[in-house]
Amino acid sequence: MFKLFRELNHYRWFIVGVIALTIVQTGSELFLPTLMSDIVDIGIVDGDLSYIYKVGSAMLAIAILGAVGSAMASYLAASISAGFGHSLRERTYAKAQGLRVSDFHRLGASSLITRTTNDVTQVQNVLQMMLRIMLMAPIMCIGGVVMALSQDVKLSSVLLVGILLLIAGILLIMKAAFPVFRTIQQRVDRMNLVIREALTGVRVIRAFHRLNWERERFAESNESLRDQSIAANRIMSLNMPVISMSFNLSTILILWFGAERVSGGNLQVGELMAFIQYAGIILMSIVMFSFLFGSLPRAMVSAARLNELLDMPSEPCGNRTEDDRTLVDRLSLSVEFRNVSYRYPGSERTVLSGISFRANEGEVTAIIGGTGAGKSTLLQMVPRLLEPEEGQILIGGIDVATLPLLGLREIIGYVPQKAEIFSDSIAGNIRYGTPDAGDEDVRRAAEVAQAARFIMDKEEGFDSLLAQRGTNLSGGQKQRLSIARALARNPRIYLFDDSFSALDYKTDAKLRAELRSHLRNQARSSILFIVAQRIRSVIDADQIIVLNEGRIAAIGTHRDLMETSEDYREIVKSQENGEGEESA
Numbered sequence: 001m002f003k004l005f006r007e008l009n010h011y012r013w014f015i016v017g018v019i020a021l022t023i024v025q026t027g028s029e030l031f032l033p034t035l036m037s038d039i040v041d042i043g044i045v046d047g048d049l050s051y052i053y054k055v056g057s058a059m060l061a062i063a064i065l066g067a068v069g070s071a072m073a074s075y076l077a078a079s080i081s082a083g084f085g086h087s088l089r090e091r092t093y094a095k096a097q098g099l100r101v102s103d104f105h106r107l108g109a110s111s112l113i114t115r116t117t118n119d120v121t122q123v124q125n126v127l128q129m130m131l132r133i134m135l136m137a138p139i140m141c142i143g144g145v146v147m148a149l150s151q152d153v154k155l156s157s158v159l160l161v162g163i164l165l166l167i168a169g170i171l172l173i174m175k176a177a178f179p180v181f182r183t184i185q186q187r188v189d190r191m192n193l194v195i196r197e198a199l200t201g202v203r204v205i206r207a208f209h210r211l212n213w214e215r216e217r218f219a220e221s222n223e224s225l226r227d228q229s230i231a232a233n234r235i236m237s238l239n240m241p242v243i244s245m246s247f248n249l250s251t252i253l254i255l256w257f258g259a260e261r262v263s264g265g266n267l268q269v270g271e272l273m274a275f276i277q278y279a280g281i282i283l284m285s286i287v288m289f290s291f292l293f294g295s296l297p298r299a300m301v302s303a304a305r306l307n308e309l310l311d312m313p314s315e316p317c318g319n320r321t322e323d324d325r326t327l328v329d330r331l332s333l334s335v336e337f338r339n340v341s342y343r344y345p346g347s348e349r350t351v352l353s354g355i356s357f358r359a360n361e362g363e364v365t366a367i368i369g370g371t372g373a374g375k376s377t378l379l380q381m382v383p384r385l386l387e388p389e390e391g392q393i394l395i396g397g398i399d400v401a402t403l404p405l406l407g408l409r410e411i412i413g414y415v416p417q418k419a420e421i422f423s424d425s426i427a428g429n430i431r432y433g434t435p436d437a438g439d440e441d442v443r444r445a446a447e448v449a450q451a452a453r454f455i456m457d458k459e460e461g462f463d464s465l466l467a468q469r470g471t472n473l474s475g476g477q478k479q480r481l482s483i484a485r486a487l488a489r490n491p492r493i494y495l496f497d498d499s500f501s502a503l504d505y506k507t508d509a510k511l512r513a514e515l516r517s518h519l520r521n522q523a524r525s526s527i528l529f530i531v532a533q534r535i536r537s538v539i540d541a542d543q544i545i546v547l548n549e550g551r552i553a554a555i556g557t558h559r560d561l562m563e564t565s566e567d568y569r570e571i572v573k574s575q576e577n578g579e580g581e582e583s584a
C-alpha cells in the first residue's frame with residue numbers, strides 16, 4: 001500500500017498542514033487534564049475562586065483551539081484522500097485500458113471494474129483515516145505516557161499491562177482477518193460479473209425464461225458475499241471486547257494502586273484524577289489504532305490488487321508520432337507469418353501451430369475453417385492484439401514486434417467479429433479511428449459499407465445518436481458501421497473477421513463488389529484478410545487458407561483447393577447441400 005502512497009508527494013504541503021493542526025489538537029487535549037488537576041489541587045483545596053476562574057477560562061480557550069484544529073485537520077485530510085483517490089482511479093483506469101489484450105482477458109472486465117472503483121475507494125478511505133489517526137494516535141499515546149509519568153512514575157508501570165494486552169489482541173485479530181478480506185474482494189468481483197452478465201444478456205435471459213435462474217445465481221453470489229462479510233465482522237467484533245477489557249483492567253489497577261499512593265501522601269487527588277484521564281487518552285489512542293487496523297487488512301488486499309494491475313506491462317497509449325506512422329507507412333507491403341504458434345495465457349491448448357504463409361500487396365487472403373479453428377486468433381496477431389508464443393509476423397520483411405505499435409495500428413483497419421458500437425452519433429462511430437476524417441470521407445465509407453441507405457432513412461442521418469452498444473441497430477447495421485469505420489481510415493491492411501456474417505446474401509455480394517472497386521481506386525494498394533464462413537465470400541480471393549484445429553490444412557486459390565484439399569471440398573459440399581449457406 002505504501003507503494004501507492006508515493007503519489008502523496010504532490011500533497012506534501014497539505015500533509016504538513018494536517019500535521020501542524022493535529023499537533024495543535026492533541027496538544028490541547030494533553031494539556032487540559034493538567035489544568036484540571038491544578039484547579040482541584042490548588043483552586044478547590046485552597047478555596048481560591050479567582051484561580052479557578054482564571055485556569056477555567058484558559059481551559060475553555062485551549063479546548064476551542066483544539067476543536068478548531070481538529071475540524072481543519074479533518075477537512076484537509078479529506079481533501080488529500082479525495083485528490084489521491086481521483087488520481088489513483090485515473091491511473092488504474094488508464095492501465096486497465098492499456099493492458100495487453102491477453103492480460104485483459106485473464107483479469108476480466110468485472111475485476112477491472114471492481115479494482116477501478118471499489119478497491120480504489122478502500123485505499124482512499126484508509127488513507128483518510130491514516131492521515132488523522134497515524135499522527136494523532138502516536139502523539140496522544142506518547143504525550144499521554146509522558147504526562148502520566150510526570151504525574152506519578154510508579155503508577156505508570158501498571159498501565160503497561162493494559163497496553164501490552166491490547167497490542168497482542170489487535171495483532172492476532174489482524175492476522176485472522178486478512179485472508180477473509182481477500183476473499184471478500186474476490187466475492188465482490190464475482191458479484192459484479194453476475195450482475196454484468198445478467199444485465200447485458202437481458203434479452204436472451206428473458207427469451208429463454210432464465211430470469212429465475214439468474215436471480216438464483218445473483219442470490220448465491222450475494223449470499224456468499226454476505227457470509228464472508230459476516231465472517232470478517234465476527235473476527236473484527238473481538239476488537240471492542242479486547243479494547244474495553246484492557247481499558248477497564250487499566251482503570252481498576254490505577255485506582256487500586258493510586259488510592260494507596262494518595263493515602264501514603266505520594267499523590268494528590270487532582271493528580272490521580274489527571275492520571276486517570278491520561279490513561280484514558282493513551283488507551284483511546286490505541287482504540288484509534290485498532291480502528292485503523294480494522295480497516296487496514298481490507299485496504300491492503302485492495303492495494304495488492306491495484307499494485308498487481310499497475311505493475312502489469314501495458315501497451316503504449318499516447319499519441320502516435322508522425323515518425324511512427326511514416327516509418328510503418330514506408331514499408332513495402334507484405335504480411336508474412338513464419339512458423340507462428342499461439343496459446344492463450346493460462347490455457348493448456350495451443351490454438352495455432354506452425355502457421356506460415358505470405359500475403360502480398362494488392363492481394364486478398366481469405367481464411368476459412370470450422371468454429372474454434374483459430375481464425376480470429378490469427379487475425380488478431382497482425383495488429384499485435386495478441387503476440388505469438390513462437391515464430392514471427394513480418395510486415396515488409398520487418399518483425400512487427402520491432403515496429404512502433406501505434407504506427408503499426410495506424411495502417412490497419414480491423415473489423416472485429418462482434419461489432420463494437422459506442423454511444424455517439426453515427427458519424428462519430430465511423431470517425432472513431434480517424435477523428436479528422438471529413439464529412440465526404442465518412443459518407444463515402446458508409447456508401448461502400450452499404451450503410452448509407454439505412455443511415456439516410458433515419459431522421460437525423462449521420463447525426464443520429466446511437467444507444468450504448470448500438471442496441472437501437474440491427475446486427476447487420478452494426479456490422480456495416482463497423483466496416484465503414486475501418487474504411488474511413490484508408491488503411492493499408494484490412495482485417496475483416498467474419499464481418500459479413502450478419503448481412504443478407506445480396507448486401508454481402510454488393511458490399512464486396514463495392515469494396516473491390518473502392519480499393520482499386522485508392523492511390524495505394526492494400527492487403528485484405530477476410531475471415532469468412534461462406535464459400536461465396538472467399539471464392540475469388542487470391543489465396544484461401546483452410547484452417548483446421550489451429551493448423552493450416554491447405555492453402556491455394558479456390559480452383560487449386562477444389563483439386564487438392566479434401567477439407568476444402570467438404571466445406572464447399574456442406575454449403576452446396578445448404579448446411580452453411582442457408583444458415584448464414
Ligand SMILES: Nc1ncnc2c1ncn2[C@@H]1O[C@H](COP(=O)(O)OP(=O)(O)OP(=O)(O)O)[C@@H](O)[C@H]1O
Nearest residue numbers: 105344347351370371372373374375376377378417
Ligand atoms: N481469451 C481466450 N482465452 C482462452 N481461449 C480462447 C480465448 N479466445 C479464444 N479461445 C479459444 O481459442 C480457440 C480459437 O478461437 P478463435 O476465436 O480464434 O476461433 P475461430 O476460428 O475464430 O472461431 P469462430 O469461427 O467460431 O469465430 C477456440 O478453441 C477458443 O475456445
